[in-house]
Amino acid sequence: MDTDLVIRAQGGDQEAFADLAATIADRFLATSHRILSDIDLAEDATQQALLSIWQDLPQLRDPARFEAWSYRLLVRACYAEGRRTRRWAPNIRLLPVDEPMAADGFSSVVDRDQLERGFRRLSLKHRSVVVLHHYLDLPLDEVADVLGIPVGTVASRLHYAMRAMRAALDADAGTTPREAAQ
């Protein structure tokens, strides 16, 4: 991350912030989309996070820590958006405007359904850990830094989440976790 851009944006330079935001926006949207499992909510969360970054940037003491700090704001925005609606419950999906009666279009979903269902059952806190670690490739200590929680808590949440995902996949394969462990 270009710390010079961060410092200039901290000083209120909108062009610098525009450049900064452009470098992170796609990644932010992809991350929030995975945490929230809903593109509408993800867009709202990303938009809110970017605005929060602009607003609070002068309070960032160490520009070199911009990345972890900005992801923390993104995860917070995801939490806030996720609590606004229940429309991503495990067996409920959005009904698109243009094809409410389409008979297909979700065939590929079948293959991923167990994964999605398992993931949607996780709380936002657990999903965030999974996405930060397995999608963004952040090591556990950096995940802890982003979320502002101890590394042990991150490890515990990740363990719980992956055990749940494993159970979802095992259910798909027609086996129980107990059977799979044997």
Add this chain to the structure above:
Amino acid sequence: MSTDRDVDRTVRSWLREDRHEDADRLLNTVLDQLDTTPQRRASWPAWRFPIMNSAMRIGLAAAAVVVVVFLGYQFLSGPNVGGPSPVETPTPSPVPTATPEATPAAYVYPDAGPLAIGRHQLTEEGVPLSFSVATSGWSIDDTGYIYKDTEVAADQAEFLFWSLANIYSDPCAHTPLSPPVGPSAADLADALWTAFGTEATEPSDVTVGGRAAKHVVLTVPEDIGCDRTSFYLWYNDCGGVSSDAVGCYRYATELGDTIRAWIVDVDGARLFIEAETRKAAGPEVEQEIQQIIDSIVFE
């Protein structure tokens, strides 16, 4: 699935599938708002303490003590003691104004995670209620989706409290019932019974939380002619919060599942309570579900 590494790899691969996100539009929206979004300046002091010698430190500490003692005395001894009489300022008499009533939240759920044995409160569609859980293993997620996870897949179960706008007359073709379901609990129960034909029990009269309710038991057919995620059961408007969707639909969790539905009118809101169990579910799960239903109290 055999090892943790397999699970990690599968989850990573799934997370990294291209989902076609494009942030350009929202980025422009954000940049358009910068002029009207002031930055919050740092609240910590920008200055630093000068290097002080011992005399300065003692002097500053003494001054601070004096200030604290003085302020404390002023605070404890009440207003205006020893001071000039204050200028009487007329106190405006309270004018009765219409205080805006706080709008109660339409959806309030317990914190996501395991539900402890005992009573829990939630609000669905603006209807506050409580229910009790008598056995362990039940959890709730952030969306108010209540579920029981067990190592025995057949004993897993799900609970949903929500409202329905309509049901599908042809679940695979995604054809909504026309005309749509009427507004009462009886209307919805009859529509479910009719739509599911032999796969539904006749609506019965029951009591939920001391209120008259309708109860229907549905079985998701196993020969549905489409995959289960394309087998649409019912839908609502999802709170109308989506820009590119007209609502949310519910699909069959598993073929052969049993869905027990309780429909109750609560002060103008039609609450739809559904519990879904697997085909091979044992009687214990059914008993636990019934226990939760029997424990419901509308607040």
